[in-house]
Amino acid sequence: MGTLYVVATPIGNLADLSPRALEVLRSCDLILAEDTRYSKRLLQHYDIHVPLVSYHKFNERSRAAEVLQRLVSEEIKVALISDAGTPCISDPGTEIVRRARELGIPVYGVSGPSAVATAISVSGLPAREFTFLGFLPRKEGELKEVFRSIRERRLSTFVVYESPRRIHHLARALLAEFPQALVCFCCELTKKHERAYWGPIAEVVRQLEADPNAGYGEYTVVVHVEHDPPAATAAPGTGELSLEARLVQVMVERGCSLKEAVAAVAREQGVPRREVYQAALRLRSLVAGKEEEG
Template sequence: MQHQSGVLYVVATPIGNLADMVPRAVTVLQMVNVIACEDTRHSARLLQHFSIETPCVAYHDHSDDKRVEALLSRLQAGDDVALISDAGTPLVSDPGYRLVRRVREQGVKVVPVPGACAFVAALSAAGLPSDRFVFEGFLPAKPGARLKQLQSLSAETRTLIFYEAPHRVLDCVQDMVRAFGPEREVVLARELSKAFETIHGAPVAELARWIEADSNQQRGEIVLLVRAACGNDESLDDEVVRTMEVLLAELPLKQAAQLGAKLTGLRKNELYQWALGRQSDKS
C-alpha cells in the first residue's frame, strides 16, 4: 500500500488586528506537525495568543534548498506542514513560492486557508474601480528604476496597487506625480486593521504634500492604489475627442484639460488622464 503524504497548508494570518484570525486557521495551526514561519520570533506572539504550541521552523524565500528539501521530506513522510508569513497571505509579496512550487512538483497536496490580505482590504475601501486591477507589489528601491517602472504603467487602464516601505513612501508618491501627472487620483491605505488605520485619497500632487506635512503618514505598513488611466478614444465621445485635440494642439496639457472640462462638462481629471494616456500611446 502506497504511503499517504502529508498536506502543505498555506495559512493567512492577520495583518494587524488579531481578531481577524479565522477559526479554521487556528485549527489548522494547532493540528499540523510543524509550522514554517517567515520569522519564528515575530510569529511567536500570534501563536501564543491562540494557544498554538506546534513546533516552528524558519522559512523564507532566501532559505537554501536544504530547508525546502527538509520540509518536502517531512511532507512525503506523512507530516502536515503549515506555511505562514509575518502577516497576511503567504506568497502575496511574502515568502512561499519556492516551497509551494517544489512540493506541487512532487505531487504533494497544497491547501489554502484564506484570510487577511492587505491589498484586498485596501481595494475594498479605497473607492476606486475594483472590477479590473493589477497588483504590482513593491516597486524598485532605487529612484531611477522606480520612476521608470511607474512611467511604464502610466497608461494602464486597470487600478494599480502597490506596497511601499514607510521610509520610501514620500519619494514614491512624488515619483507618481512625475509619472502620472499631478491630477491622477491616488489612495494611501496605511496600518490597515490597526489603531492608526488611515485611508486617504487625493490628486497625487496634493497627496504628496499631505504626506510631507505629516510624518505620521510615513510610518507603518502602506498600500498605494492608483486610479486607472482613461482608455483609448472610445472612452470619450467623438465630439469631446475633437475638442481636446484642438485644445492640446494649442495649450499645455493641464490648461487643455481645464478648458476642456468647462466646454464639455466632463471632469478635468478624466480629460487630463485621457490626454496623458494619448501622449503615452504616441511616444
C-alpha cells in the same frame, strides 16, 4: 503523503484570524514562518504549541527540500504562514508550494486577510480589474521603467507596497509621472492607528507632508489612472473608417459575431473597449431600425 496548508494570518488585528486557520495551526505538526520571532506573538496569543521553524528568502531552497522530505516520508501536516496576510504574495512560499505540487503532495489554502484585497475594498477606486506590483524598485532608472510599462500596458488601477521611510518619495514620484491619478494611501490596515490618505495625488502629497505621523507604519497604496486614449490607427486599406464601419468589416471578413468584433477592434486599433462597445450598440440600433422600416 503529508499535507501542506497555506494559511493567511492577520495583517494587524489579531482578532482577524479565522476559526479554520486557528484549527489548522493547532492541528499541524510543523509551522513554517517567515520570521519566527514575529509569528511567536500570534501563536502565543492563541495558545498554539506547535514547532515553529524559519522559512524566508535566504533559506527557502534548503528549507523546502528538508520539509518536503518529511512531508513524503513522515506524512506530516505542515502550515506555511508569512509575517502578515496571505503567503506567497510578495512573501516567500512559492518554491515549496510549486515543488509540493510537482511531488503530488496535497496543498490547501486557508483563506483570510490580505493587505491588497483590504486596501482595494476601502479605496473607493475602480477595481473591476487591477494589477498588483508589490514593492517598486528603489533605483530611479528601474522605477522609471516600471512607470513606462504602466503607461504602455495602460494599467488603470494598480496596487503597491511601500515602507514608511520611502512613502514621501513614492508620492512625489507618482505626482511627477501621473499627475492626474486618484490614489488611496492605506497605512496600518486593521490596526489601532489605521488611516488613509485619499484623493488626487497632488492633494495626497500635501496631506502626507502636513502629517508628522506619515512616516510611521506600513503602506498599501492603490493608484487609479485614466490614460489618454491613443490615436486611432486606421487599418491598411480601410481609410478613416468609423468604428461602426470597422465592426461591420471585421464581422464580414472574419465571419465572427459582433461581440468578437468588438474585442478585435479594441485590441487591434488601440481604442478603449467601452468606446467600441458604444459603437456596437449604435450599430445594433441602426440595424434594428432598418428592419422595422422593412
